[in-house]
Amino acid sequence: MKLKIAVLGGDGVGPEVTAEAVRVLRAIANVNGYEFQFTEAEVGGVAIRKHGSPLPEKTLHTCLESDAVLLGAVGHPEFDSMPRDKKPETGLLALRQALGGFANLRPVQAYAALSDSSPIKQELVFGADVMIVRELLGGLYFGEPRGIKDDTATNTMSYSRYEIERVAHIAFQQARNRRKKVTSVDKANVLECSQLWRLVVTEVAKQYSDVKLEHAYVDSFAMRLIQAPTAFDVVLTENLFGDILSDEAAVIGGSLGLLASATIGGEVDLYEPVHGSAPDIAGKGIANPVGAINSVAMLLRHTAKLEQDARLIESAVNAVLLDGYRTKDLVPSARKFNTTAEVGSAIERQCADMAISHYAYHAV
Numbered sequence: 334m335k336l337k338i339a340v341l342g343g344d345g346v347g348p349e350v351t352a353e354a355v356r357v358l359r360a361i362a363n364v365n366g367y368e369f370q371f372t373e374a375e376v377g378g379v380a381i382r383k384h385g386s387p388l389p390e391k392t393l394h395t396c397l398e399s400d401a402v403l404l405g406a407v408g409h410p411e412f413d414s415m416p417r418d419k420k421p422e423t424g425l426l427a428l429r430q431a432l433g434g435f436a437n438l439r440p441v442q443a444y445a446a447l448s449d450s451s452p453i454k455q456e457l458v459f460g461a462d463v464m465i466v467r468e469l470l471g472g473l474y475f476g477e478p479r480g481i482k483d484d485t486a487t488n489t490m491s492y493s494r495y496e497i498e499r500v501a502h503i504a505f506q507q508a509r510n511r512r513k514k515v516t517s518v519d520k521a522n523v524l525e526c527s528q529l530w531r532l533v534v535t536e537v538a539k540q541y542s543d544v545k546l547e548h549a550y551v552d553s554f555a556m557r558l559i560q561a562p563t564a565f566d567v568v569l570t571e572n573l574f575g576d577i578l579s580d581e582a583a584v585i586g587g588s589l590g591l592l593a594s595a596t597i598g599g600e601v602d603l604y605e606p607v608h609g610s611a612p613d614i615a616g617k618g619i620a621n622p623v624g625a626i627n628s629v630a631m632l633l634r635h636t637a638k639l640e641q642d643a644r645l646i647e648s649a650v651n652a653v654l655l656d657g658y659r660t661k662d663l664v665p666s667a668r669k670f671n672t673t674a675e676v677g678s679a680i681e682r683q684c685a686d687m688a689i690s691h692y693a694y695h696a697v
């Protein structure tokens with residue numbers, strides 16, 4: 334197995350967490366004899382400072398030449414008041430558009446090992462396992478016209494039938510391999526985009542008679558997701574709603590730093606933790622690397638089709654959490670915690686041990 338992976342650490346904690354994810358991938362490659370080639374490139378604030386653009390041509394070229402892109406995060410307060418073309422986040426949106434992936438898979442689960450970390454009562458979250466499928470290339474983040482003129486600011490929400498159909502198919506396919514239920518989240522009582530969304534999703538559902546479809550309004554759904562997360566399997570929604578609901582869902586597991594994502598359906602798949610650059614903790618070596626590490630598990634599953642290795646990483650994460658490893662976001666303030674690198678290397682060791690014993694077992 335040969336794989337070219339572009340690594341874009343980006344800003345803030347981005348490079349800290351991607352370094353741990355790469356370390357885990359190297360361990361898997363070493364044990365299995367895979368050839369993973371990593372090429373680093375700049376995106377976001379770091380690219381603006383160095384090259385004057387949040388997505389330099391060279392970075393885009395590296396990404397388009399790769400089998401997959403692993404990205405940390407972008408964004409820094411120094412760019413908050415800059416115009417759009419000088420914002421780190423614009424680079425990420427442009428990259429997503431160029432790679433073409435329209436379906437952003439964001440799994441959320443309650444880890445048994447972290448029953449002390451979720452702020453929600455354990456009996457509510459126990460067993461929660463939700464796959465948010467967020468449409469990633471449409472809606473308000475990309476709609477035209479946009480801009481600020483005099484005292485009026487404009488953003489446009491627009492969705493075509495085609496955009497809705499293709500992401501709906503991904504959601505139903507995901508549900509087929511899970512618990513066979515899709516909850517489509519919209520605001521069809523107010524927005525025309527959501528009315529079309531509901532109509533098209535209902536039509537697509539007819540091709541998946543084994544999957545149950547329900548519709549929900551985003552406002553009350555936001556409450557139900559936290560109140561009864563085990564009631565949901567696949568959650569299908571548009572770009573902005575998916576962005577907000579996935580960060581909200583982070584409280585089910587106990588930290589935003591745990592959440593991973595895969596963006597599929599385009600030319601090159603993109604893998605990123607759900608969180609941002611976390612400027613409040615950047616440079617301290619305390620960021621949780623699990624979201625980035627679980628993102629490379631998704632890379633092995635979706636791009637490399639190495640399901641067994643993907644599961645191995647996920648099991649290693651579980652084992653290390655069960656062993657009591659915790660970054661600061663997962664422990665009450667006074668208690669001792671592990672650094673980013675300590676958690677990353679514990680997962681790396683666990684992966685190597687599990688992979689070696691797996692192959693030793695199968696060799697006899």
Ligand SMILES: NC(=O)C1=CN([C@@H]2O[C@H](COP(=O)(O)OP(=O)(O)OC[C@H]3O[C@@H](n4cnc5c(N)ncnc54)[C@H](O)[C@@H]3O)[C@@H](O)[C@H]2O)C=CC1
Pocket residue numbers: 346350405406407408409410422425588589590591605606607608609610611612613614619620621622624662
């Ligand atoms: N995909 C991306 O690159 C994203 C970038 N951003 C950008 O990130 C910057 C900061 O945005 P915020 O709203 O503060 O969101 P954020 O996700 O960076 O941080 C929110 C909170 O979660 C904590 N957190 C985030 N990741 C963590 C990790 N791995 N381990 C432990 N704690 C973690 C942070 O310390 C902070 O308290 C902004 O410039 C924003 O535009 C925000 C979201 C996504």
Ligand SMILES: CC(C)CC(=O)C(=O)O
Pocket residue numbers: 422425426576607
């Ligand atoms: C461009 C990013 C800042 C948007 C975001 O928060 C996300 O995709 O999760």
Ligand SMILES: [Mg+2]
Pocket residue numbers: 576577580607
């Ligand atoms: Mg977000």
